[in-house]
Amino acid sequence: MSSTPTAKLRTQPSAGPTAIPDSRDLVVDLIRVACMFAVVAVHLLMMGISVDGSGIGVGNPLTSLSWFAQGTWFGQVMPLFFVVGGFASLTSWRSLQRRGGDAGDYLRNRVLRLVRPTVALYAFLAVALWSATAAGVPGDLLTVIAAGAGVQLWFLAAYLICQAMVPTMAKLHSVAPYRTIAALAAGGVVVDVVRLGLEHNPWGFDSNPIGLLNMVFVWGLLQQLGFFYADGFFDRFARWKLILGAVACYVALIPLTHAGPYPVDMLTNQNPPMFPLILVGLAHVLLVKAVYPVLQGFVRVGWVQKTMFVVGSRAMTIYLWHLPLIIAMFGIALLLRLPFPEPASAEWWLSRPLFYVAAWALVLLVSTPLVRLELAGTALTPGAARPAMWRILTGTVVAIIPPFVVMRTALDTVNATWGLVLLVVAVALVTGNVPDRAWKSPRPVAMGS
Template sequence: MRGGARDGIRQGAHGIRRAVDRIDAATPPERDRAVDALRACAILGVVLGHWLVTALVADGTALHAASPLQHLPWLAPISWVFQTLAVFFLVGGHVATRGYRSARARGTTYRQWLTSRLSRLFRPVAAVLALWTVAATALLLTGAPFGTVRTLVKLALSPMWFLLVFGALTAATPLLLRLHPLWPLAVVLHVDLVRFGLGGPDWLGWVNLAAGWLVPYTLGAAWTRGELEGRRAGLLLLGGGAVATAALVAWAGYPAAMVGVPGAAVSNLNPPTLAAVTFGLAQCGLALLLRDRLRSSMRRPVAWAAVAVVNLSAMTIFLWHQTALMATTATGLALGRLPGLHTVPDGLGWVAARLAWIPVFVLVLAVCRSAFRSFEQGPRRVGGRTSRVIRVHRRTEQAAVEEARRA
């Protein structure tokens, strides 16, 4: 029996290895794997960050949102590590501008290109909206407190703002091919000067929702133009962005946390502030400096297979990670108020308990990915033919499934 188990494990490992090798072999040699690695890191950073700083506290029969950053402000550096949206916009701007140039060279129209780009971005949204419409209705009909339902729906749909902004910037890509990042950075600077320095209205900050994320997006366009090659650009962005952010936090009164904190007077992220943008510049500089190292690491088939799998379901992972957290929280309520899941995040005990829950969140998210990934991986066509990236991803995933079955 033991020998049979060992043989099964050995065959399974061999099957996985063959699948990994096939994924590596199916990838076009000209593909810049560092781009995919940066995208995967950005998505996973946001997911882990949300899981670490988002708490749903049980108060009787109700749930309300909280954050350990409210009670433990010295944990702010967590947001420096996991608030990685600027890197995603950097990669998005690079991929979009490069793809648009290639599409135009092939004779593809703007409409065809944009439809192709946005379809995979927004197709998974339909499943999230449908499920949460049904869930919210069912909760209200069964007597759940309105405040609880509102909290859950707000958390579930919070990733949508990102998709709307990213979609708008993608649509404007032809206009952004030559836009220098200093122009949107200047807009952010002046908005904050009026808002915070001259007592301007708070609504003015929402101008930065577009201008703030334009900065890393247009940096991606500069990457496409070849203006960010070499270490000098990366070091300048990393050093300048870090120094500017430290100065803004230390002397200009900006919050140290790069995410929103419930109850805080100012959020660096909602809408983006100058500190969030300069911090994003530092992140983009670090990302650019890591490109060569990532390219080297991605030559390892196992590392590349993991990155390919994440990229294949990037939007599904992003859209469903909060649902995975809430599903775990709601299910756990049947067992009572569990540490790190339903308790107030006000001490190191909560932090340790939350870290222990992360594998459970991962498992639930894997179930969500399996159930809803088809919405993201539907047919994608550019000028009447299936995108090469999708063809490669489908072949690699099918290869992995076949090898797992054989094992």
């Protein structure tokens, strides 16, 4: 989106000729990029490949670490990602409103930005999985590979749901910000109480789907914290108060997890999301604000800004493709018969930095041509009518279905195929390159023309 007409521009000499609006919070960009580096690192470390006489084994070495569950209180970055996403969403929404846009324009833009890159991934996965099936890859191995390649897709479903809420939640934020936060928190608690209370019910039904309501309450509340961030709410507090607040969040987590019903591991609390993630996200944003001056100095460094630009400008593409590419990297290593140390061994840990660098090199290489889908414009072609609101809403729902199903059942060949079809339909519904009435009543052709 273009900046507002009144926005002043400043140029960072060390970062090249790129002009950056004064209103832009580069620390938010830094957080997004840092979260991306953390996500790639965690997913790489969660993939332990072992090769022995019985065949190829795949496991998660991190679960064997005694400190891992507790470490997720600091390393689980997705709550913070939703907070900074809320900051960006409210900023974009207000900018769009100033230019005369409405909820339909906002949602259409977000669906196109998020779904077009996802279409390419689904097309690749569908072709790859069908080809592997035809080539005779063992079914159990293919199931593991497919499931691993689709782990990250839950985020697309959750984020699209939150994006659909932005116009309404922004209005509620402007009218009753504290009551809105309180209502979301209460909803999250009620959902958890019902879900956990029925976990061992005598009727034998699965209470887990009840927790899916917290995709609205938990992720929505974290997004709402981003609205407060955008309004400068956290800037009102002294550093010691911010740190004290973060400590209070972590202290509150202790009885909830160690003595209460919630898992200590915040990754386990993620799908469906549970209330402790709110405390983790709040703690993280308070700590960010506590060290904000340091981060401001860091983002002025030339190479940091260049890294932020390269990764930030293709963040969605990197997020979607990093897991399939990590799997492909390990597959190539297997074909080359490279040695695979025992997962979680000292040799394994020492080899991870090399694999991490290789993974990023591969991700950046592949994302270079694919990023065009993420950065492609969303403006209507001249003379084209914006799709009707019902089409935009339908396209949004259709776009949510494929990643939502993957989140619930894991990726496989079949849902990669029909998911691709639905995502293409979603893009077609919101694109609007053809005026709505063009297909209903063709313009009559004058005689003799």
